[in-house]
Amino acid sequence: xxxxxxxKIYLEEDExxxxxxxxRADMKNKxxxxxxxxxxxxxxxxxxxxxxxxxxxxxxxxxxxxxxDIPEQIVDFYKMYRPSPLVRAYCLEKELDTPAHIYYKFEGxxxxxxxxxxxxxxxxxxxxxxxxxxxxxxxxxGQWGTALSMACAYFGLDCQVxxxxxxxxxxxxxxxxxxxxxxxxxxxxxxxxxxGRKINAEFxxxxxxxxxxxxxxxxxxxxxxxxxxxxxxxxxxxxxxxxVIGLETKRALDKYDIVPDIxxxxxxxxxxxxxxxxxxxxxxxRGENNYRIIAVEPASCPSLTRGKYVYDFCDTGKVCxxxxxxxxxxxxxxxxxxxxxLRYHGMSSIVSQLxxxxxxEATSVKQTDVFAAAQRFAKVEGILPAPESSHAIKVAxxxxxxxxxxxxxxxxxxxxxxxxxxxxVAYQKFNDGVMDDYxxxxxxxxxxxxxxxxxx
Amino acid sequence: xxxxxxxKIYLEEDExxxxxxxxRADMKNKxxxxxxxxxxxxxxxxxxxxxxxxxxxxxxxxxxxxxxDIPEQIVDFYKMYRPSPLVRAYCLEKELDTPAHIYYKFEGxxxxxxxxxxxxxxxxxxxxxxxxxxxxxxxxxGQWGTALSMACAYFGLDCQVxxxxxxxxxxxxxxxxxxxxxxxxxxxxxxxxxxGRKINAEFxxxxxxxxxxxxxxxxxxxxxxxxxxxxxxxxxxxxxxxxVIGLETKRALDKYDIVPDIxxxxxxxxxxxxxxxxxxxxxxxRGENNYRIIAVEPASCPSLTRGKYVYDFCDTGKVCxxxxxxxxxxxxxxxxxxxxxLRYHGMSSIVSQLxxxxxxEATSVKQTDVFAAAQRFAKVEGILPAPESSHAIKVAxxxxxxxxxxxxxxxxxxxxxxxxxxxxVAYQKFNDGVMDDYxxxxxxxxxxxxxxxxxx
Numbered sequence: 056x057x058x059x060x061x062x063k064i065y066l067e068e069d070e071x072x073x074x075x076x077x078x079r080a081d082m083k084n085k086x087x088x089x090x091x092x093x094x095x096x097x098x099x100x101x102x103x104x105x106x107x108x109x110x111x112x113x114x115x116x117x118x119x120x121x122x123x124d125i126p127e128q129i130v131d132f133y134k135m136y137r138p139s140p141l142v143r144a145y146c147l148e149k150e151l152d153t154p155a156h157i158y159y160k161f162e163g164x165x166x167x168x169x170x171x172x173x174x175x176x177x178x179x180x181x182x183x184x185x186x187x188x189x190x191x192x193x194x195x196x197g198q199w200g201t202a203l204s205m206a207c208a209y210f211g212l213d214c215q216v217x218x219x220x221x222x223x224x225x226x227x228x229x230x231x232x233x234x235x236x237x238x239x240x241x242x243x244x245x246x247x248x249x250x251g252r253k254i255n256a257e258f259x260x261x262x263x264x265x266x267x268x269x270x271x272x273x274x275x276x277x278x279x280x281x282x283x284x285x286x287x288x289x290x291x292x293x294x295x296x297x298x299v300i301g302l303e304t305k306r307a308l309d310k311y312d313i314v315p316d317i318x319x320x321x322x323x324x325x326x327x328x329x330x331x332x333x334x335x336x337x338x339x340x341r342g343e344n345n346y347r348i349i350a351v352e353p354a355s356c357p358s359l360t361r362g363k364y365v366y367d368f369c370d371t372g373k374v375c376x377x378x379x380x381x382x383x384x385x386x387x388x389x390x391x392x393x394x395x396x397l398r399y400h401g402m403s404s405i406v407s408q409l410x411x412x413x414x415x416e417a418t419s420v421k422q423t424d425v426f427a428a429a430q431r432f433a434k435v436e437g438i439l440p441a442p443e444s445s446h447a448i449k450v451a452x453x454x455x456x457x458x459x460x461x462x463x464x465x466x467x468x469x470x471x472x473x474x475x476x477x478x479x480v481a482y483q484k485f486n487d488g489v490m491d492d493y494x495x496x497x498x499x500x501x502x503x504x505x506x507x508x509x510x511x
Numbered sequence: 512x513x514x515x516x517x518x519k520i521y522l523e524e525d526e527x528x529x530x531x532x533x534x535r536a537d538m539k540n541k542x543x544x545x546x547x548x549x550x551x552x553x554x555x556x557x558x559x560x561x562x563x564x565x566x567x568x569x570x571x572x573x574x575x576x577x578x579x580d581i582p583e584q585i586v587d588f589y590k591m592y593r594p595s596p597l598v599r600a601y602c603l604e605k606e607l608d609t610p611a612h613i614y615y616k617f618e619g620x621x622x623x624x625x626x627x628x629x630x631x632x633x634x635x636x637x638x639x640x641x642x643x644x645x646x647x648x649x650x651x652x653g654q655w656g657t658a659l660s661m662a663c664a665y666f667g668l669d670c671q672v673x674x675x676x677x678x679x680x681x682x683x684x685x686x687x688x689x690x691x692x693x694x695x696x697x698x699x700x701x702x703x704x705x706x707g708r709k710i711n712a713e714f715x716x717x718x719x720x721x722x723x724x725x726x727x728x729x730x731x732x733x734x735x736x737x738x739x740x741x742x743x744x745x746x747x748x749x750x751x752x753x754x755v756i757g758l759e760t761k762r763a764l765d766k767y768d769i770v771p772d773i774x775x776x777x778x779x780x781x782x783x784x785x786x787x788x789x790x791x792x793x794x795x796x797r798g799e800n801n802y803r804i805i806a807v808e809p810a811s812c813p814s815l816t817r818g819k820y821v822y823d824f825c826d827t828g829k830v831c832x833x834x835x836x837x838x839x840x841x842x843x844x845x846x847x848x849x850x851x852x853l854r855y856h857g858m859s860s861i862v863s864q865l866x867x868x869x870x871x872e873a874t875s876v877k878q879t880d881v882f883a884a885a886q887r888f889a890k891v892e893g894i895l896p897a898p899e900s901s902h903a904i905k906v907a908x909x910x911x912x913x914x915x916x917x918x919x920x921x922x923x924x925x926x927x928x929x930x931x932x933x934x935x936v937a938y939q940k941f942n943d944g945v946m947d948d949y950x951x952x953x954x955x956x957x958x959x960x961x962x963x964x965x966x967x
């Protein structure tokens with residue numbers, strides 16, 4: 056007998072995961088190691104510890120242990136906004152008139168407005184444990200910066216955020232949320248760091264990129280006593296913290312004996328996607344199960360679908376380690392589109408390797424199609440989604456409409472990573488019909504990739 | 512044996528209330544009837560039906576039936592965002608170092624960002640059932656307008672919103688959310704209605720008030736075929752819809768055998784407060800139980816604490832029925848403070864009567880104190896509260912600190928009606944230290960009340 060599925064599947068508080076899952080332990084082809092940009096040797100723990108918190112370095116380098124325990128204080132913080140609901144999109148199904156069953160894991164019910172808090176609180180915790188004064192970071196759309204500000208306020212840490220200039224200008228209120236939580240916010244590229252001044256001189260009037268902001272935040276951490284740099288995506292540690300999303304999703308589905316046919320996530324740096332799919336990808340690589348997994352990226356920043364899988368710099372200033380990943384080149388500065396969180400030139404090394412191994416597929420979508428899907432979703436599901444999250448909505452709707460044609464009642468699960476409350480400038484452009492659909496030409500991408508691979 | 516209380520007490524989907532509670536049925540002193548402003552006779556159903564939906568008129572006038580069934584389609588919509596969590600504020604308690612147990616009913620986890628959706632969906636439903644083309648309304652802070660836009664989009668109704676000009680300017684993104692949901696938004700007083708033109712001529716440069724916006728919306732409804740006017744607070748029907756808050760709160764408390772000592776809510780038009788306290792006030796008036804209930808209003812718009820309990824106009828344009836309520840005079844235009852939702856000159860007739868009967872107390876608080884409390888709460892509880900809601904937070908913190916002095920472990924329950932994502936202009940002023948604490952002088956209030964009572 057099938058139990059009736061509620062609109063929202065909530066787990067109990069004691070069902071919050073107590074361990075993060077490290078999918079690398081189960082991968083046959085391990086992601087390639089980070090390399091020292093000078094020596095081209097794998098980064099050693101002590102080298103990384105100059106920039107990152109020690110415990111986080113351990114997590115970054117460990118591709119053997121399948122689980123990391125979640126410290127009690129982090130679980131306590133999780134209890135303030137987790138478990139997050141797995142929502143059955145009954146109203147969207149009705150609107151689409153599809154036989155498909157659509158589910159979304161909603162991570163937006165916290166003030167940072169997104170899943171970013173899952174890793175922010177972990178990183179702030181380890182920084183506090185290490186006795187640091189504060190941390191520096193970059194932020195694109197501002198969700199990560201907001202999340203880190205909240206986490207730092209909770210543990211009494213100083214927080215310095217370099218915010219991609221285009222987002223800083225498009226989202227003035229994001230800055231105020233961060234300030235309300237006590238953070239210092241600087242538009243990037245700034246004139247406060249050597250790398251910022253250099254980038255400003257080289258590209259006058261640049262609207263910035265995550266790659267630039269990372270370089271500045273790293274420099275700021277290195278030049279202040281008692282500070283370390285923390286990152287909101289791309290790194291394996293972040294993806295691992297985000298597996299709370301996937302673990303809860305799996306548990307909620309299991310409760311109702313739901314087996315997903317398709318799992319969809321938006322892909323910027325890859326951490327939310329990787330966190331959502333890890334438990335499922337683990338089953339695939341272990342040969343236990345099969346699922347169709349789709350990564351969705353913006354047509355304006357198509358690292359998986361149009362980039363190269365090579366060693367590249369993680370940042371524009373070339374101060375960070377080299378990572379093997381799908382990349383558009385570390386100098387790639389996407390058009391000032393509005394899905395700010397999906398503007399990174401590269402991709403998580405775990406997601407890159409899973410993609411190269413054929414465990415997941417990737418597709419790219421146009422911005423106006425994304426906003427049309429967002430609006431359609433908002434009108435029936437009562438949630439105004441973030442532009443980033445709406446990339447996944449767009450493809451979920453497309454797949455549900457295919458089911459309508461074929462009559463298949465597929466189970467479609469997607470990650471709804473956050474809310475769009477701070478993205479109203481973008482929604483306004485869409486409402487006014489003046490939003491563009493810029494995509495880079497092949498020549499632009501080739502030019503940006505000219506220096507890649509940095510090493511082969 | 513006491514069960515351990517989780518951070519968030521969630522009810523099951525089938526525990527969503529199926530009936531709204533009409534506290535008037537249990538009140539010994541019934542709220543005074545609405546009067547026809549021309550004849551001073553009690554408003555008849557057929558008179559009200561020229562402006563309001565018929566089913567809502569029935570609810571408005573019925574002070575005998577203790578319960579109204581919630582239609583199935585409304586319950587279905589509720590399932591998208593209800594039951595809302597009752598949160599144990601463990602982190603705030605720790606921060607305050609208080610023996611008090613603090614709980615808050617959080618209504619902000621939906622895109623309208625507040626409790627307003629509870630009544631919006633009900634009013635849209637009845638409008639749709641009646642075969643109307645659309646509805647008109649006013650909005651202050653914008654939460655009500657957003658909620659109604661969402662509800663109308665869901666049922667495919669046209670939605671026309673008159674937004675108090677000061678909020679329209681301070682919250683440009685609110686407008687975009689409403690537009691995204693398909694609503695037409697007009698700053699009030701506008702030049703589109705007779706009453707708007709009149710008010711603009713009389714008070715050039717006015718920043719508007721809820722009273723003005725109501726007059727315009729009523730005129731707009733009356734002058735279009737197939738339209739009715741709907742209201743987001745003040746009316747008894749709205750308060751009754753909001754009793755889902757109180758009923759869920761009561762049920763969640765009962766699950767863990769928690770008896771509240773103090774129940775706190777912010778008071779603008781009175782509907783969220785009334786909705787939260789109705790089940791508890793019902794027990795008091797029936798002599799079954801006793802609770803301390805506190806209504807919190809802004810010092811800039813102190814209708815309960817400094818107004819008169821008399822018959823007054825509900826709107827500035829004097830086109831609506833007369834209501835007996837605590838009022839500052841229908842011409843009262845509060846300073847352009849930022850707690851936009853608490854700017855109404857009057858108060859729900861139910862809340863007014865309960866206050867007059869001594870069932871609840873009232874207090875007023877200064878704006879900067881409210882924002883300081885909001886920030887303190889946000890830093891530890893991970894939710895950025897709306898300025899309106901933060902009035903309740905301020906008093907909850909004060910009461911918890913009194914418990915610290917006396918060593919009492921009181922149970923304090925407050926309504927956290929919404930989130931402050933669209934209030935960042937106000938937070939910015941607070942962060943920058945340029946927020947004012949304007950309070951009206953006795954002379955100003957006396958002048959505004961000069962025409963009151965309209966009838967005695």
